[in-house]
Amino acid sequence: MNAFAGAAAPTRVPTPKLDTWVASQDFDKPTLVIDVDRVEEQYRALKAGLGHADIHYAVKANPAPEILKRLTDLGSHFDAASKGEIQMCLDAGARPDIISFGNTIKRASDIAWAHAAGITLFAADAPEELDKIAANAPGARVYIRLIVETSEADWPLTRKFGCDSDMALDMLDYAKSVGLSPVGLSFHVGSQTRRAEMWKPTLDQLSVIWKRAKDAGHDLTLLNIGGGFPAFYGEAIDTPTDYAARVIALVTETFGDIPQIMAEPGRGMVAEAGVIVTEVMLVSRKSDRDVHRWVYLSIGRFSGLAETEGEAIRYQFETDRDGDATGPCIVAGPSCDSADVLYEKRPMQLPLTLTSGDRVLIRNTGAYTSTYSSVSFNGFPPLDVVVI
Numbered sequence: 072m073n074a075f076a077g078a079a080a081p082t083r084v085p086t087p088k089l090d091t092w093v094a095s096q097d098f099d100k101p102t103l104v105i106d107v108d109r110v111e112e113q114y115r116a117l118k119a120g121l122g123h124a125d126i127h128y129a130v131k132a133n134p135a136p137e138i139l140k141r142l143t144d145l146g147s148h149f150d151a152a153s154k155g156e157i158q159m160c161l162d163a164g165a166r167p168d169i170i171s172f173g174n175t176i177k178r179a180s181d182i183a184w185a186h187a188a189g190i191t192l193f194a195a196d197a198p199e200e201l202d203k204i205a206a207n208a209p210g211a212r213v214y215i216r217l218i219v220e221t222s223e224a225d226w227p228l229t230r231k232f233g234c235d236s237d238m239a240l241d242m243l244d245y246a247k248s249v250g251l252s253p254v255g256l257s258f259h260v261g262s263q264t265r266r267a268e269m270w271k272p273t274l275d276q277l278s279v280i281w282k283r284a285k286d287a288g289h290d291l292t293l294l295n296i297g298g299g300f301p302a303f304y305g306e307a308i309d310t311p312t313d314y315a316a317r318v319i320a321l322v323t324e325t326f327g328d329i330p331q332i333m334a335e336p337g338r339g340m341v342a343e344a345g346v347i348v349t350e351v352m353l354v355s356r357k358s359d360r361d362v363h364r365w366v367y368l369s370i371g372r373f374s375g376l377a378e379t380e381g382e383a384i385r386y387q388f389e390t391d392r393d394g395d396a397t398g399p400c401i402v403a404g405p406s407c408d409s410a411d412v413l414y415e416k417r418p419m420q421l422p423l424t425l426t427s428g429d430r431v432l433i434r435n436t437g438a439y440t441s442t443y444s445s446v447s448f449n450g451f452p453p454l455d456v457v458v459i
């Protein structure tokens with residue numbers, strides 16, 4: 072039973088393989104357990120909706136070698152943020168020509184390394200980045216990332232990435248002038264964009280720029296629609312196939328036919344394939360009058376749950392005591408850092424019987440957890456990962 076979202080919450084996604092395995096094990100530290108078959112199901116479901124668009128899995132969401140290997144076998148392409156991620160994809164058997172170097176912020180020497188390794192497609196959102204690519208990967212294909220003005224996503228990726236429309240047009244010209252091949256545009260609608268209809272304003276903005284670029288004589292063939300495909304965190308979402316099909320329908324309605332579409336799902340591919348097993352370290356109150364209890368877990372903001380920043384992502388917690396009476400709890404991590412609080416503005420309803428040592432499962436945590444986990448903040452080990 073789901074202790075988190077109250078009576079209105081839809082039931083959770085069934086994960087029988089994870090549940091059986093987790094129930095049979097003891098854990099002495101917080102552990103992310105991933106069902107790689109579930110990743111395959113998500114890949115197939117997204118691919119069914121995306122049609123002829125290529126999936127470039129966003130490796131940053133979870134680079135576990137077993138995931139990369141399975142996706143390689145299934146024919147997935149990859150979006151890598153760094154030399155390290157490219158190497159992990161190559162180690163998993165991916166061909167370099169299906170790996171894009173999608174970070175707009177790259178070291179010159181890493182671009183040269185990637186070029187030598189056979190990577191041919193790079194992202195940029197600034198002239199200086201184009202200079203670096205031209206110098207270190209001469210003749211490479213590039214796509215220009217556009218800034219997304221508004222986002223309804225739970226985890227927006229605005230401001231830091233992309234350039235505005237006028238600059239994008241100049242960038243396409245500039246890329247040509249330095250000998251690169253500017254093949255297209257990219258954007259990211261924002262991570263955890265819960266409904267496909269939320270893509271419409273962004274697609275409308277982008278299509279204006281796409282048309283202006285074509286009118287200016289740029290032979291654009293590639294639209295990279297980024298990630299944003301949601302995971303289930305307690306609020307009903309469409310199935311991956313329906314969601315992806317709707318997004319592609321919106322793209323086609325807005326842009327017409329495009330020779331090559333790339334999608335870069337991260338969260339939507341792996342989140343629901345993972346569960347974190349953690350335990351209660353302490354339950355306390357700050358005074359006799361305190362209406363809230365504090366529940367301190369063995370995992371926190373710095374050991375994998377970074378996306379609780381601003382309480383943006385609200386995970387679903389489960390305990391063996393679900394069904395007992397509940398009360399409002401502030402949930403915090405174990406470190407000696409006062410920022411290590413997960414949910415305080417909107418406390419969680421957790422069982423009043425909860426006590427230290429109790430196991431807590433945190434559902435649908437396969438994305439953006441292990442990669443965010445610090446190496447030894449306060450001496451806590453990084454989040455352990457087990458792939459089954």
Ligand SMILES: Cc1ncc(COP(=O)(O)O)c(C=O)c1O
Nearest residue numbers: 129262298299300335336337338
């Ligand atoms: C360039 C790029 N592509 C794809 C993704 C994956 O996004 P999501 O996990 O929302 O699918 C990200 C996430 O940060 C990204 O930066």
